[in-house]
Amino acid sequence: MNTTPIKTAHVVVGVTGSIAAHKAIDLVSLLTHWNSENVRCEVRVVMTADAQKFVTEVPFRTLSRNAVVRDLYESDEQWSPRHIALADWADLLVIAPATANTIAKLACGIADNALTCLALALHQETGMLIAPAMNGRMWQHPATEENVSILKNRGVEFIGPDEGLQACGYSGKGRMSPVDQIADRVRQMLSERGI
Numbered sequence: 001m002n003t004t005p006i007k008t009a010h011v012v013v014g015v016t017g018s019i020a021a022h023k024a025i026d027l028v029s030l031l032t033h034w035n036s037e038n039v040r041c042e043v044r045v046v047m048t049a050d051a052q053k054f055v056t057e058v059p060f061r062t063l064s065r066n067a068v069v070r071d072l073y074e075s076d077e078q079w080s081p082r083h084i085a086l087a088d089w090a091d092l093l094v095i096a097p098a099t100a101n102t103i104a105k106l107a108c109g110i111a112d113n114a115l116t117c118l119a120l121a122l123h124q125e126t127g128m129l130i131a132p133a134m135n136g137r138m139w140q141h142p143a144t145e146e147n148v149s150i151l152k153n154r155g156v157e158f159i160g161p162d163e164g165l166q167a168c169g170y171s172g173k174g175r176m177s178p179v180d181q182i183a184d185r186v187r188q189m190l191s192e193r194g195i
Helices: 021-032 057-065 082-089 100-108 114-121 136-140 142-153 181-192
Strands: 005-015 039-047 094-096 127-132 163-165 171-175
Touching: 005 021, 005 114, 005 181, 021 039, 021 057, 021 094, 021 163, 021 181, 039 057, 039 082, 039 114, 082 114, 094 100, 094 181, 100 114, 100 127, 100 142, 127 181, 136 142, 136 171, 171 181
Parallel strands: 005 039, 005 094, 094 127
Antiparallel strands: 163 171
């Protein structure tokens, strides 16, 4: 009989405005159903306004069993702003999919929505994993390459993007990594942090 206490990993999944946003639903499902011997995962979801053009909050709320943050100015019964409360709560922030726009905002410290405000308010020891999804030319643009480099120098980790046919009709590097690979890396990162 295992007497080791079960730890709860707190993961925030940020969803941005990409056609790959529908894949984030599967990612949330994989994470919330992750039950190892010693760790379970609690997930909260933050959606940008552009993400809501591609998917609704309903599957995220249902799968995570938590309210979804969709707006910087939403309020609940708590006195503290929701993005600050989530930044304090999180062990790991995963942005999947992450658009070129969101990556640029993170690199420049722009905090104009709930997700970017949350990212800026994270504790330094909180991990961040970014799964880019965009047109291949956008991914290879010098501005995006520089923004990725800035974030990597700050300790942000990237997974992907992968090669393949993109929704825009082009083929190349820009597809979001498979959700099972992202979920595996989330588990590894949490384990590395002793969770």
